Every structure is written in structure tokens, then in C-alpha cells.
Ligand SMILES: [Zn+2]
């Protein structure tokens with residue numbers, strides 16, 4: 001019996017699907033950071049971390065600018 005079976009990666013969307021999901025989220029949020037309202041340097045943030053139960057669904061994603069996104073990852077209260 002071989003025990004060096006690679007662990008299966010979590011199911012992830014392919015790049016094209018993820019990109020279209022991103023566009024949906026950006027559109028839903030009106031192309032504005034949902035924290036400060038800026039319309040530049042937008043990124044999509046997972047509300048639940050992927051390592052927990054967060055998954056790639058529109059409900060779990062939010063539009064944040066690069067600055068607020070960095071803060072969201074730093075400020076874990
Ligand atoms: Zn912001």
C-alpha cells in the first residue's frame with residue numbers, strides 16, 4: 001500500500017469562471033469599495049476565509065479597494 005497519495009486540492013473555479021464571478025460582484029457592488037466608496041484599485045475579498053468554510057460564491061465575496069482589502073486582512077478582531 002502506497003501512502004504517498006497527494007492530497008486533493010479543494011475544488012476551485014477555473015480562471016475564466018472566477019473572472020466572470022469577480023465581474024458579477026463588482027457590478028453588484030456598483031464598482032465601489034464597500035468600505036470607503038472609492039472606485040479605484042478594486043479587488044474582490046472573500047468574507048469568509050477560504051481556509052474556513054468560505055467558498056467561491058457571489059454571496060461570500062465583497063468589493064474592496066486595495067487599501068481596505070489590506071486592512072480587512074490585517075484587522076482580525
Ligand atoms: Zn476602500
Ligand SMILES: [Zn+2]
Nearest residue numbers: 044045046069
Ligand atoms: Zn481578501
